[in-house]
Amino acid sequence: MASNRKMLVLGGDGIGPEVVKEVLRVVDWMAKKRSVSFDLQEGLVGGAAYDKHGTPLTDETLADAVDSDAVLFGAVGGTQYDDLPFEVKPERGLLRLRKEMDLFANLRPAMVFDAMADASSLKRDLVSGLDIMILRELTGGVYFGQPRGIDDLPDGTKKGYDTQVYTTPEIERIGRVAFDLARKRDGRVTSVEKANVMMSGVLWREVMTNLHKAEGEGVVLDHMYADNCAMQLVRNPKQFDVIVTDNLFGDILSDCAAMLTGSLGMLPSASLGAVDEVTGKRHALYEPVHGSAPDIAGKGIANPIAEMLSFAMALRYSFDMGEEADMLEQAIQNVLKSGLRTADIMQDGMARVSTTVMTDSLLKELDK
Amino acid sequence: MASNRKMLVLGGDGIGPEVVKEVLRVVDWMAKKRSVSFDLQEGLVGGAAYDKHGTPLTDETLADAVDSDAVLFGAVGGTQYDDLPFEVKPERGLLRLRKEMDLFANLRPAMVFDAMADASSLKRDLVSGLDIMILRELTGGVYFGQPRGIDDLPDGTKKGYDTQVYTTPEIERIGRVAFDLARKRDGRVTSVEKANVMMSGVLWREVMTNLHKAEGEGVVLDHMYADNCAMQLVRNPKQFDVIVTDNLFGDILSDCAAMLTGSLGMLPSASLGAVDEVTGKRHALYEPVHGSAPDIAGKGIANPIAEMLSFAMALRYSFDMGEEADMLEQAIQNVLKSGLRTADIMQDGMARVSTTVMTDSLLKELDK
Ligand SMILES: CC(C)[C@H](C(=O)O)[C@@H](O)C(=O)O
Numbered sequence: 001m002a003s004n005r006k007m008l009v010l011g012g013d014g015i016g017p018e019v020v021k022e023v024l025r026v027v028d029w030m031a032k033k034r035s036v037s038f039d040l041q042e043g044l045v046g047g048a049a050y051d052k053h054g055t056p057l058t059d060e061t062l063a064d065a066v067d068s069d070a071v072l073f074g075a076v077g078g079t080q081y082d083d084l085p086f087e088v089k090p091e092r093g094l095l096r097l098r099k100e101m102d103l104f105a106n107l108r109p110a111m112v113f114d115a116m117a118d119a120s121s122l123k124r125d126l127v128s129g130l131d132i133m134i135l136r137e138l139t140g141g142v143y144f145g146q147p148r149g150i151d152d153l154p155d156g157t158k159k160g161y162d163t164q165v166y167t168t169p170e171i172e173r174i175g176r177v178a179f180d181l182a183r184k185r186d187g188r189v190t191s192v193e194k195a196n197v198m199m200s201g202v203l204w205r206e207v208m209t210n211l212h213k214a215e216g217e218g219v220v221l222d223h224m225y226a227d228n229c230a231m232q233l234v235r236n237p238k239q240f241d242v243i244v245t246d247n248l249f250g251d252i253l254s255d256c257a258a259m260l261t262g263s264l265g266m267l268p269s270a271s272l273g274a275v276d277e278v279t280g281k282r283h284a285l286y287e288p289v290h291g292s293a294p295d296i297a298g299k300g301i302a303n304p305i306a307e308m309l310s311f312a313m314a315l316r317y318s319f320d321m322g323e324e325a326d327m328l329e330q331a332i333q334n335v336l337k338s339g340l341r342t343a344d345i346m347q348d349g350m351a352r353v354s355t356t357v358m359t360d361s362l363l364k365e366l367d368k
Numbered sequence: 369m370a371s372n373r374k375m376l377v378l379g380g381d382g383i384g385p386e387v388v389k390e391v392l393r394v395v396d397w398m399a400k401k402r403s404v405s406f407d408l409q410e411g412l413v414g415g416a417a418y419d420k421h422g423t424p425l426t427d428e429t430l431a432d433a434v435d436s437d438a439v440l441f442g443a444v445g446g447t448q449y450d451d452l453p454f455e456v457k458p459e460r461g462l463l464r465l466r467k468e469m470d471l472f473a474n475l476r477p478a479m480v481f482d483a484m485a486d487a488s489s490l491k492r493d494l495v496s497g498l499d500i501m502i503l504r505e506l507t508g509g510v511y512f513g514q515p516r517g518i519d520d521l522p523d524g525t526k527k528g529y530d531t532q533v534y535t536t537p538e539i540e541r542i543g544r545v546a547f548d549l550a551r552k553r554d555g556r557v558t559s560v561e562k563a564n565v566m567m568s569g570v571l572w573r574e575v576m577t578n579l580h581k582a583e584g585e586g587v588v589l590d591h592m593y594a595d596n597c598a599m600q601l602v603r604n605p606k607q608f609d610v611i612v613t614d615n616l617f618g619d620i621l622s623d624c625a626a627m628l629t630g631s632l633g634m635l636p637s638a639s640l641g642a643v644d645e646v647t648g649k650r651h652a653l654y655e656p657v658h659g660s661a662p663d664i665a666g667k668g669i670a671n672p673i674a675e676m677l678s679f680a681m682a683l684r685y686s687f688d689m690g691e692e693a694d695m696l697e698q699a700i701q702n703v704l705k706s707g708l709r710t711a712d713i714m715q716d717g718m719a720r721v722s723t724t725v726m727t728d729s730l731l732k733e734l735d736k
């Protein structure tokens with residue numbers, strides 16, 4: 001069956017390939033049971049690409065990614081790569097994809113599944129029903145700013161440096177995404193920086209404030225310092241709706257938020273580019289929030305749900321298949337309700353299952 | 369009574385002056401009951417200094433601070449100063465003190481008081497008995513790195529930028545403090561950076577590793593990425609002993625850790641300079657972790673305990689008065705055990721008291 005749904009599958013390292021494989025079973029199911037087919041391609045990234053090609057991302061794979069409608073990404077990294085030079089570390093593959101595909105908007109929902117409210121380290125009433133969206137700028141800031149390097153100083157010591165930098169257009173485009181997201185949610189955006197210390201933060205706050213005046217109809221905008229935001233996430237996460245912040249703060253705050261849901265093995269993310277004015281398409285990459293988890297790789301016990309939900313985001317944001325996304329998300333809720341758990345989310349009284357058995361049950365749910 | 373215990377008292381803004389005032393009652397008590405006197409001086413900082421002098425820190429006050437054995441600091445900031453130009457914002461007063469006094473080592477204990485284990489948003493068993501030390505580098509990194517600024521670009525937009533920079537000696541000196549602290553505690557140091565993304569992080573990890581080989585006897589050193597550290601703090605804070613990290617990560621992670629103790633209004637901090645090889649003295653500033661809390665300022669309900677414990681740290685680190693420090697800390701424990709609580713830490717079944725009544729009881733405890 002012909003299709004223009006081009007999806008590049010990059011399993012990567014550790015449990016990445018294991019959980020991606022499970023999603024491909026759902027893709028198969030969609031083709032067989034709903035006559036929706038995808039044009040799939042597979043590739044290597046991270047340590048796996050390094051092992052084969054000496055680089056964590058080949059130019060060919062990058063070209064395939066740019067050419068696709070969506071990249072389904074697993075995870076990268078592993079202890080065996082810890083001593084590789086900086087420029088060929090597994091992470092560079094992911095960072096290069098983000099940068100070259102211009103995936104500036106990273107959507108990280110932090111939500112608590114009904115079945116999982118007790119799994120949080122926070123008290124139940126603080127997190128049950130939690131549903132916040134962390135929007136992280138993904139292609140700017142200290143991750144890519146120039147100059148950066150390690151210089152030898154005359155006295156024999158060294159200096160390591162990085163540049164944190166944001167321009168007005170970079171801040172505006174992520175701000176617009178934040179406002180758009182908020183309008184479909186609770187209408188509140190908290191913009192997070194360190195404007196009391198950093199000049200990039202001063203500009204960030206100024207641009208967000210102006211953008212809000214010009215284009216923020218229907219949205220309430222607040223500002224918060226990053227250190228306070230970390231506190232507030234721990235104190236009372238439900239106070240937030242959409243949090244928008246820069247690349248580095250977003251890295252830390254979204255991980256903090258993800259962990260406090262207690263549902264880390266179940267959280268997806270989407271990294272989106274700008275919508276092309278001609279084709280109406282946008283570059284996109286979908287990946288679970290959890291990493292490569294080398295300690296449990298190869299054991300068949302990884303939780304495939306975060307990768308499944310990442311695929312659901314792809315259905316929604318890249319393939320205009322909201323109905324199938326809903327269906328998949330509902331099936332996941334049902335499987336959880338039925339008491340099945342992978343090891344990472346195991347609770348008293350539940351049934352512990354392997355990666356594949358989790359997917360088996362999910363497919364059965366979809367069949368219903 | 370003559371004394372060379374020179375202490376500069378800078379109450380600052382919001383609840384700062386209120387809690388500092390309570391400590392001065394303990395200082396009085398020490399003079400009367402233990403014949404230990406301090407050579408006290410008071411000054412303005414932050415918004416209070418700006419209101420009077422047009423600057424958040426005058427050169428005279430800075431000179432007094434440099435000349436003192438310890439600065440007892442309250443807090444700075446308030447909404448009425450939000451629109452001041454960056455260079456005269458209240459925070460600049462504090463940042464200038466840190467930089468000019470070269471207070472590179474910021475000790476932020478995150479501990480849970482027995483009486484307070486239920487006040488945490490984390491489940492009780494995850495935090496009860498928690499006692500970790502976050503050591504934050506305080507005079508380097510993106511807080512002070514050059515160049516920094518906001519430039520107008522040719523196309524009419526702007527660029528805001530900051531420089532994150534660390535040198536070998538800067539990393540080594542904070543690493544030494546971490547190892548020293550760990551030796552008096554559980555012997556474990558976790559060094560935190562983003563060596564997978566930042567060049568300053570690559571150097572940080574390299575220098576810590578080398579320093580550990582050369583001078584780390586009796587200490588186990590681990591490395592962790594900052595995003596993972598935020599997660600691990602939420603997941604299981606008791607896994608840590610000493611965390612050492614840079615200025616920006618330290619700002620966020622120490623606030624996160626402070627909040628999860630549930631004892632925010634009770635946490636002190638010490639900011640220390642290098643020990644002078646001739647005099648054996650070091651510059652030092654002591655301040656509570658909580659800020660100026662403008663919303664409760666002037667109401668007489670602020671919790672004075674964090675400032676009291678900051679003074680206890682001053683007794684221990686600057687005045688070699690470990691016995692008095694123990695005494696004060698014990699008195700605080702006893703007052704809490706007796707059921708007194710200020711509003712911020714109020715719990716069912718306890719007695720809610722004002723700032724001054726809390727101190728009254730403390731003085732009575734000291735009298736025993
Ligand atoms: C793997 C690493 C480079 C990456 C990052 O720091 O962005 C990861 O932590 C993430 O959040 O996706």
Ligand SMILES: CC(C)[C@H](C(=O)O)[C@@H](O)C(=O)O
Pocket residue numbers: 196197227459462463619
């Ligand atoms: C007030 C502010 C400049 C300061 C900082 O960012 O260092 C504060 O958050 C702190 O942690 O002491």
